[in-house]
Amino acid sequence: MEENNLPQETQDNNRIIEINIEEQMKTAYIDYSMSVIVGRALPDVRDGFKPVHRRILFAMNELGVNSNKPHKKSARIVGEVLGKYHPHGDSSVYDAMVRMAQDWNMRYTMVDGQGNFGSQDGDEPAAMRYTEVRLKKIGESMLDDIEKDTVDFQLNFDDSLQEPTVLPTRIPQLLVNGSSGIAVGMATNILPHNLTEVIEGCVAYIDNREITAEELCKYVKAPDFPTGGIIWGMEGVKQGLLTGRGRVVLRGKLHVETKPSGREQIIITEVPYQVNRDSLCDRVGQLVTDKTIEGIAHINNESNQKEGTRIVIDLKRDAVANIVINQLYKFTELQTSYGINNVALVKGRPKILNIRDMISEFIEFRHEVVVRRAEYELKEARKKAHILQGYLIALDHLDEVIAMIRNSPSPDVARDNLVNAGWGLDEIQAKAILELRLQRLTGMERDKIREEFDQLLKIIAGLEELLGNEGLRFDLIKKELEEVKEKFGDERKTEITYLADEMNILDFIAEEDVVITISHLGYIKRTSATEYRQQKRGGRGAIGGRTREEDYIEHLFVASTHHTLLFFTEKGRCFWLKVYEIPEGEKNSKGRAIQNLMQLPPDDKVRAIIDIAKLQDKEFVNSHYIVLCTKKGVIKKTLLEEFSRPRQNGVNAITVVEGDQLLEARLTNGSMEIMMAVKSGRAIRFPEEKVRPTGRGAIGVSGIEVDDENDEVIGMVCVSKEDKTRTILVVSEKGFGKRTPLTDESGEDVYRITNRGGKGVKTMSVTDKTGSLVGILDVTEKQDLMITCKSGITIRTAVADIREAGRATQGVKLIRLDESDAIAAITAIDEIEEAELVEDEVSTDAAEVSSETPTAEPNAGEENSGDTTEQEENSSND
Known part of the structure; x- marks a missing residue:
């Protein structure tokens, strides 16, 4: 008996499969959790709905419970959803539908409820047999074009019906109404937002696909709750918009x-x-x-x-x-905080999304819907046009068609006869002709068929153009979004209050012009421009910055406190600094080391500064350029947009070769004329178009020939071709200067326009008396000239006081200098009304000079040190 039983036991043992309980539990739990995540708790990023909400709206649409139809009992809708699409408890369906009708829970309600749907005081809604519902117009917009094959359908739970996997919504529902849910191992809490703001954000994204989350925050400012309230502080809100996780504090x-x-x-x-x-x-x-x-x-x-x-x-x-x-x-x-946790399903997988992710996913989905709708409409239009073409052929051979049909023993034979008649009809057209009503054969009806066919051809052409042009498709998406905004958009309900430490600092800083000074050893400060009193030409000047003995003011210019400064160093790096961030100091104070304000390497120093008012204006930065030049005559042009994203440790602006230094940087509009001057007194003028734009890391091209080892470029100006009010001002190190117009009275160019890379022409007669050229500026008579000496003395004088002279002259004495002193920097500034005009040329200004500064004897021969004679000018060589 035992032997007979062995084979049976062996057979039974073979039917038992041993498995690892840990692996089985893990697999079963993962399957369960994914079912909860995908099928119940998390919304889809495209239409913002969980399956139950999607099924409720789809069932109501299928039942025809639209906004223009009478309300239907809630129990009827719940039964439809349960029986056809959602095999769960009736309370889960009814509760979801009730919430979509409660205007204190949904920012934009999708369902129009009639009866007791509860209250904000916690009252429960009436039972489903008492309440009635229908779709609202905004709910219908979630289902627009669903019949046009715009979304994929799937079989329902018993494979008897089809249901949509997503709704072809025109509403950015996920952001607008938000969503909350607890899945397995993860949760979501997406807060509601204002429809108008969200659509403006979507339009901004369509206009600029490279837009950042931070830039989108200008449009979608913060959550907008249906019950209003006041958002108290924006730091957590901003984190939520930028990262997908944050915190909102809301007050009543x-x-x-x-x-x-x-x-x-x-x-x-x-x-x-x-x-x-x-x-x-x-x-x-x-x-x-x-x-x-x-x-x-x-x-x-x-x-x-x-x-x-x-x-x-x-x-x-x-x-x-x-x-x-x-x-x-x-x-x-009365003060409550809400966690922001933007988790939604993207292509079936849960993902944390910031504001840009949610908008981009919606627009991408909307684009897919538009393409599928156009393909469907094109297919249907072609079908209809094909049949109308058959009608037109039949009408052209009407008598033969009638005779052929009358003589045919059966419809099938009649159809075959029409196909084989040689008129180019196919079976579909022949069948349609046989089903044609006799009234369509009247003259008026024939004209209608012709008109309808022509109209269909236009529609087909339009749809084909739409499918072949992505720009047109995005324009259509934008147009439809604007229609949604016009129809359903409203004002914000929730106010925004910034905390003291979040306020825009610019709101607290008075916008005024300030003088920025940077010393040779790298000390920077800002001073109110009104502290510098205007003086007559030839005055003694005033102390503009007390520096160490070996230091002197090297850069001096005027900027608004609300602007951004771009600092370019001699090694070709670019750094950013807001004007209000520069420490304020007295006119004669030293200032603060620039290394303390930006991450400037100790072996580098600032050489050029550009004042930008609109660094965040996309149109401005994409239509302006930064032109850079070096001491060895190299010039380079780069789009301002490449400098519009500040970085703490700076960026490379130009690759400077060994032995060279960056000297100057200018802002241009792309169609200016560039002038470069060298120490020996030569200058060159050429169109900006001769320098093609290159990236930040490029080396540049030759601007002016610098052949002498002791010679170097001392400055560069960029002048507008149309601006006839500007003159070229040059100054030498011993205080001589003059203004020269670009064109003379006869319209001839004083500085002739040449190609870049040449030697140029004489711009000043450089002698031992004048010293080398130190600066070149383009100025107007409404400006003032600020001259800074190596000793620290600064003088401000009206440009109009400096007479015009030929380009080969020495000019006039602008400032009286001590023998050991020399001019370090010049800059032109606009006149400031508050500046005190000093009438006395010498005596009043002399009192401004510090007792620590040695006083030079007045230059008795000033009248002899002025312009060269006409004879000298004519004999000088270009």
């Missing part, structure tokens, strides 16, 4: 009223999102009983469906309203 809205008796009342008109008003009143009453809050005599919830929220808190006679309000915010739900 209230104000203080005084009763005729003199007592004060706190009236709460808006409570935070999803806060139960009755529970809030109970909590306040409990805190008063516990004596946590003192000063409240009575609280009453006077809210109703028609008037909205009104909670009245009566205060005691000696109570201070502000103290009570702060206690209410601290101890009750």
